[in-house]
Amino acid sequence: MSWHVLGAGSLGSLWACRLFRADVPVQLVLRDPQRLAAYRQKGGLTLVEQGHSQLYPIPASHLQDSAPIERLLLTCKAYDAAEAIAAVADRLAPGAEVLLLQNGLGSQDEVAQLLPGRRCLPASSTEGAFRDGDWRVVFAGQGHTWIGDPLDATPPGWLNDLQRSQIPHTWSPDILSRLWRKLALNCAINPLTVLHDCRNGELVRYHEQIDALCGELAQLLSGCGQAEAATDLQQDVWRVIEATAANYSSMYQDVAAGRRTEISYLLGYACAAAERAEVQLPQLKALHLRLQEHLDGHGLPRY
Ligand code: NAP
Secondary structure, three states: OOEEEEOOOHHHHHHHHHHHHOOOOEEEEEOOHHHHHHHHHHOOEEEEEOOEEEEEOOOEEEOOOOOOEEEEEEOOOHHHHHHHHHHHHHHEEEEEEEEEOOOOOOHHHHHHHHOOOOEEEEEEEOOEEEEEEOOEEEEEEOOOEEEOOOOOOOOOOOHHHHHHOOOOEEEOOOHHHHHHHHHHHHHHHHHHHHHOOOOHHHHHHHHHHHHHHHHHHHHHHHHOOOHHHHOOHHHHHHHHHHHOOOOOOHHHHHHHOOOOOOHHHOHHHHHHHHHHOOOOOHHHHHHHHHHHHHHHHOOOOOO
């Protein structure tokens, strides 16, 4: 059974290359015949690891192809996930499984609603990759991926493929808790790095603001039935800031490169969830507004 990778960007290419070199059947699903032609001209995907680059001639097709899909890895951005899935929904076999690698929350539900009866498995990853050219990906940061299914705690058999491909992963019986925790960490760190134009480590200058945000985020998690994800949140935020002090957050990098951010699936999702749960979070709301204004100022979408 072949893996299909929809979203051959940074993370999708990293996964595809590792599956391919372990002889796990895998193919890319590209946007259209033009992208497929451009890909074929390059002869495959290039993975750069520790300064060493290797070309992998991974088979590819495009969205309009009609071959059935049994196992899909969705690796586009959160704001593209539903549209991308809608384009392949009628190709998904009845027992198809879809692994979702989007950051934040909200896109997983959007996708699941489009795929009734299909198993959708959200994942949360700390791996780092970026594109340094068309069809080239740099493996920038070792990390780990947690995978789960909020509706069924049975691990899928294909975790063996990931093992074989040396993709570090753990089956997580409570993936939603992990996703909420990651969302809270993102909300406490990423927007402020954008607004203060700084690396993660420089946030030590805004100690009080971060502590206040952590308090509100912990309230949000508890109000949304995720009390466990709120445990020691503030300490964890400071641990992450220290461990990644030299890094620029993903949101910072998106804004700096003039790319759309995933704000609606991070801070936007958090504020909407707070409203639904009737939890008052004035600092978080103000931060969301300031970030939206900042994006407006940079000519980037505010959603
Ligand atoms: P990315 O480099 O922008 O890749 C996304 C890919 O999806 C692009 O190649 C894009 O194609 C493709 N795509 C979008 N809509 C499509 C469609 N309808 N049909 C076919 N292809 C489509 O993004 P990324 O950095 O890999 O991030 C993907 C997700 O993983 C995000 O939610 C991100 O937060 C999360 N994540 C990323 C990392 C990382 O280190 N990169 C780490 C952890 C989590 P085009 O190039 O043609 O636009």
